[in-house]
Amino acid sequence: MSTKSPVEVKFELSCPTPLPAKDTILLGHGSGGKLSAELIRDVFLPAFRNPVLARLDDQAIVNVNGQRLAITTDSFVVKPRFFPGGDIGSLAVHGTINDLAMGGATPLFLSAAFIIEEGFAMDELRLVVNSLRQAAADAGVDVVTGDTKVVEKGKGDGLFINTTGIGLVPEGVNLSADRACPGDKVLLSGSIGDHGIAILAQREGLEFETLIQSDSAALHTLVAAMLGVTSNGTPDIRCMRDPTRGGVSSTLNEIAERSQVGIELEESSLPIHEEVRGACELLGLDPLYVANEGKLIAIVATEAASAVLQAMRRHPLGAEAQIIGTVKKENPGLVTMRTPLGTTRIVDMLAGDQLPRIC
């Protein structure tokens, strides 16, 4: 294809009108990124304002008759409902247990609520319920109450599950996203991106096959092993978070923001499976933003980091644990990363879901 001879082109200034204030809910509001944070800040926090909620941790910890009770709730709308390494039933148990565990709580009881679309296959429901039962049994937690709603055909997407969990926080354990201090180490319990890529590979229209399995798992026994290291009751582990929606990046950005510290990651120390790296390269995705369902990030005092890391590696769910970064006082509220070339870049929180690039 050829082009014509040179023509002087007049370059015009042009730019689109800014969009009006957000007046409807977009999918991005559920992405775990900046839009989700805005929604919480602008709608939910002002409505329910109280000091427990204001902590914005994965679970609320409340004092009841001298006992510290952890409570959390989570809804599951995953599509496809069955994926390599798990399904919506086991995920509904793991997700809620993990939110309790990130507060250091021992999970005790779960509720399970099912919103089912008219016409949903009974066999599939049985499979999901059985998987949920098995996951709860494996984790040593009973489902003690529940609810069922059926919505008209076309008014739901097959099946949604909500689970609520309660647990008890042991004496001396005090984990919160506002406790990271300069000098602390950032520990990650294993490879990132497995769950998100396993789900993506199953979705309609993505024509590649992978061996990647979701990492969906209940992390409370790993957490217990880590808390067991803490010496003399000193709070060496400042904070734990499971990097689910929005991935490692969103979780670390929240911690940096809440603690008003900088976090610097070392790119070469990030554990990422080859298959996940390959899939991400192909789709133009960054594994730092891809969801995990069986990994945790811990901010640990530097003097305890090595012992906590060893405890993690002795546990099957922490075998690939790594120290991936350090908390700094510079750049408060920002997460940065040292690249393999020795330069530094920002690891930003995304506005909404990560979108595959055109080319």
Added chain:
Amino acid sequence: MKYLDEYRDHRIAWALAAEIRQRTTRPWVLMEICGGQTHTIMRYGIDELLPRGIELVHGPGCPVCVTPLETVDKAIALALRPDVILVSYGDMLRVPGSRSDLFRAKAQGADVRIAYSPIEAVKIAGSNPDRKVVFLAIGFETTAPANAMAAWHARHKGLSNFSMLVSHVLVPPAIRALMVSQTNRVQGFIAPGHVCTVMGCTEYESLVRDFRVPIVVGGFEPVDILEAVLMLVRQLEAGEAKLENQYVRSVSYQGNLPAQQLMAEVFEIADQKWRGIGPIPQSGLRLREEYAAFDANRVFDLGEITVDEPAECISAQVLQGLKKPTDCPAFGMRCTPENPLGAPMVSSEGACAAYYHYRRHSAAS
């Protein structure tokens, strides 16, 4: 990972950077054309490794950024029709039109679907015979063969419910337009490796000749970019202007001939408007007459969509390499990826988004 790790190897990168520093005796302004290259430069901090004299400016090669506002508005208008399924590449969904974007249209009930390949849109048309499926076919020469293939398939399958809203742009006319512009500062180009994988290098020979400007076809990994910069610096310091190919593992001189043939069968060259830049003669592709039945502009009565655009956004200067995103008073303040004033802040390949995501900290300090 093979073909990646060796092109991200810090020892090779540092050695290349050292040689660039050693060979640079004067300041040079170089432009990487492709948004993918801009992304790599920002992500890996390539500019931090270069001597002060080497200025990298960022070209118009982000397909999402240069897609005209009218096309986005047309796509939204089509998507909102109840009989239409609009299929698009993912990163077009957040691009603001004049009043809305495709994500908002989706929230209003539009059936908008993300595809990784345009062939998926043809499949969707096949399995939804009662709906009209429109594929938003945008991009450079890189996506043109796959988009042409979709139209070709639809025609050979005799699908009557598939059409494409085409907004295709071509790189060489854009380089030509930059070079003839009175304000041009660019002294050497890194040409886009993926475009040249399809089109080959021949089109760039005349640009080198007409403007005596060195052009190096470059890849997308850090070592690729640094090697391409070094090749340009060598030429510039020696007073030469040649076409060279750094991305030899992917680009041949003739390019992908079957892909070019398919493009020529389905598309013809036409005048094209570029968002942020304006109209450039003979710089785009449109469907040929034989494919008129698959041209959404003809299938649907879209009317004339005209748009008014206020001028706070400096994307025109950014896309010509006259200014850096951080020179914009709105950057990071009134213009962010959540509330973009201009398309370069939307796509991950857009220069403004690349600065925002990866380099705000250095811009601030």
